Amino acid sequence: MSPKSILLLITIFLSGLMATAQYTEKINSNRPGTSQGAFSVGNNVLQLEGGFGFGKEKHKIFDTKTNIFNLDYAVRYGLLIEQLEIRLNGRFRADGVRQTVGANEQKINRSDFEINTLGAKYLIYDPYKKPKKIDSTYASLKSWKEHHRFKWRTLIPAVSAYAGVNFISADNPFTFPEDESISPLFVIATQNNWTTDYGGDWAFVTNLIIDKITTENPAFGLIMTATHTVNDKWAGFLEYQVQKSDFYSDNIMRVGGAYLFNQDVQFDANIAFNFKDTPSVFTCSFGASYRFDWHTKDEIIEKPGLEGGVKEGEEDEDSEEGEEGEGEDGIEGELDELEESETDSLKIGRTPFVNEFEDDSFREEMERDLDERRTAERLERERIEQEKIDKKESKKFKKEEARRLKREAKEARAAEKAAIKAEKEKQKMIEDIDAELDKMEQDKGVDDELEDLDRQLKELEKMEQELNEEEKEQDKPKDKPVEKKKEEEIDIDAEYEQYQKEQAKAKKEEEKRRKKEEKRRLKEDKKRKKEEAKRKNQEEKDNNLEDDIDKELEKFDQ
Incomplete structure (x- = not known):
């Protein structure tokens, strides 16, 4: 399978995917993808998730081939309230790297925890908790268009925030050498749930990740997961992950599915690949999730749009609108209806239970x-x-x-x-x-x-005029020494020009000598390479001759 081929499949959260409460009757697992949904496992619920995977990496520039083995785990617990969840997750990785250096092949084994994170997630906003009142009149229920039209409010996602702390060991081969042993991790998770009459349950989850922000090598990431439940037991997923940092950047696609064994056990499998060759990645993973359900408080889980009834404020608004629209006539009409409903047989006419002789x-x-x-x-x-x-x-x-x-x-x-x-x-x-x-x-x-x-x-101009007049009165014989001084200056200039010519000549000779030395060195290098090529050819001929002699001896022995 080519790592550059793009597949279109779908991911899973086998946990009552479209349920609107935190706690669900079926297990709510983040596997087999790497993103985390906006909802928690529920109050007083302990959930264990884990799996193992193996694959290969090939680096075109370094000419390396790596065999990969991963062992990942996650422990989730709903604490105190439905919206809060604490989480411990990590991944242990063991690699066998084969690298060719010259004519020799080297093998390097390395293993360590790639990630170890402890944190908490809190549901900030749940659009399904108190939805707006849905029009349930006879006209709207009768209209096929009203029943099947797209509802824009379903585009509003549930939003949760996750904050955690990374723990890494010293001299970890899978992290940046200068990374600190403790660093923060922040995630914003959103989740949209859709239920259709003809296509089953769908969901779309996004994770915005800021990792190791306090270190010299911060990492940023985005995970998008599309999910679809095929039936009550099977589901599939498609996940696209982007990670960016100075240490390692990649785009990874994951495809897989899951099987719900019972309401507390789930099995899953997936494959992952990227779209580059520095290195190229291809892995297969298998895992399972198990839930310890100690949840005691009952939860009512309804279809989207009907959970928890109508907001109190909206009821007041509806009642106020009704009062404003109907006015006194509306109130009197309601009272008349109540009176009519309470009217018994005594007002309508004589009833059989009264004796006519009464x-x-x-x-x-x-x-x-x-x-x-x-x-x-x-x-x-x-x-x-x-x-x-x-x-x-x-x-x-x-x-x-x-x-x-x-x-x-x-x-x-x-x-x-x-x-x-x-x-x-x-x-x-x-x-x-x-x-x-x-x-x-x-x-x-x-x-x-x-x-x-x-x-x-x-005043200065006046002084200059006086000085000029004094210079004119001086004797002229003083001009001869000046001429002699000019001749001496001319001789000095000629000597300086001669010195510059000698320097230029010496520079040219040095340049010629350097070029001759460079040519001689190149000739010696060519001669040496030619001799090495001859020697290798002679060795190959000798080896071939020995092989031919061995073959002839084998034939003779036969």
Whole structure:
């Protein structure tokens, strides 16, 4: 199987994948993939997950072949609450590396824990816990389009955060040499669950990973897992992992499936490969998961969209909308319906249980008693409805009052900011005026300095004129020594030019000598290589001759 071929299969979380509570009736395992879902195993549940794998790595540049054996484990426990899970996981790796150096093949064995991490995961947001009220009217249930249309709210994922600590041993061959023995690990996990009438259960999990951020070699990663349950027993997965660091970077694809043996046991298998040759990776893994279920609190697990009923706030909003839409007519209609539902045979007409010879006064007394009870009940209902209306008006008044106070506070802050801004502008204007006055004073001082400079320049010009007149009065015979000095300067220049020519000539001779030496060395190297080639050819001929002699002797012996 080529490592560059892209396969399309699907991954598994055999744990009531579409269940919305933390605890599920079936085991909830992160295997066989390496990503972790957003949900925990449930309160007071201990789960063991482990497996082993073997494979090969080939490095094209280093010319190495490596046999790999992995043994990974994970211990998960739901602590205190449904949203919290503590986790200990790691991987032990043993390699046999074969490397060709010259004509010799070397084998290096190495083994150590590749990772060891202890941490905790907490569910931050669960969109399935208190969903919005679903329209269950007859029209919506009758409409095929409404029943099968895509619901955009299912794109909102469940989100959890994981924080852990890595522990590595000294001189670990599978980590960066300068990595610290203890370093942090942070993961943001998201999970989307989808249930379809025709395609089974689907899920999409993503993990954003920041590892060893405090070391000199931090690592960043992304894992995306697509999942699909085929039936109650079988499921498959497709996983794509990206890891990036200065020590090692790779893109890895994993494909596999799992089988649910019973509600507490799961078996799985997967293969993994990458898309490069420095090195190329191909591994096969097998594993299992087992759950110790000590969960005592019952959980109601419903289909997505119906878990936990409707939010209290939304119920209030719906009731308020109904009251606003219906008004007094709606309340009276509800009361009339209640009265009609409570109306018995006495209001409708005479019933068979009353003897026709019975006195009418008895019936009238019964009807009067019923009317009084119904009136009292109606007044009680009206009082309750009025209390609701008063409560609603009180809430509305409080909201308006809160908005007014907030608006006044905002206006007060705005006025305060405006006053501060005006004060700053006033202060800036005063500073600008002071700076302008200082500049004017400085300009006046500069004018005085310029006048002093002009006066000094005039005095210097006068002194130069006097010196020129004195030089003109000097005798002319002093020109001969000057000419002699010029001749000496010319002779010095000629000697310097001669010295430069000699230096250039010596440099050229040195360059010629160096080139001759380089040619001689190259000739000797060629001659030596030629002699080595002849010697190897002679050795091969001798070996071939010995082989021919051995073959002839074997034939002779036969």
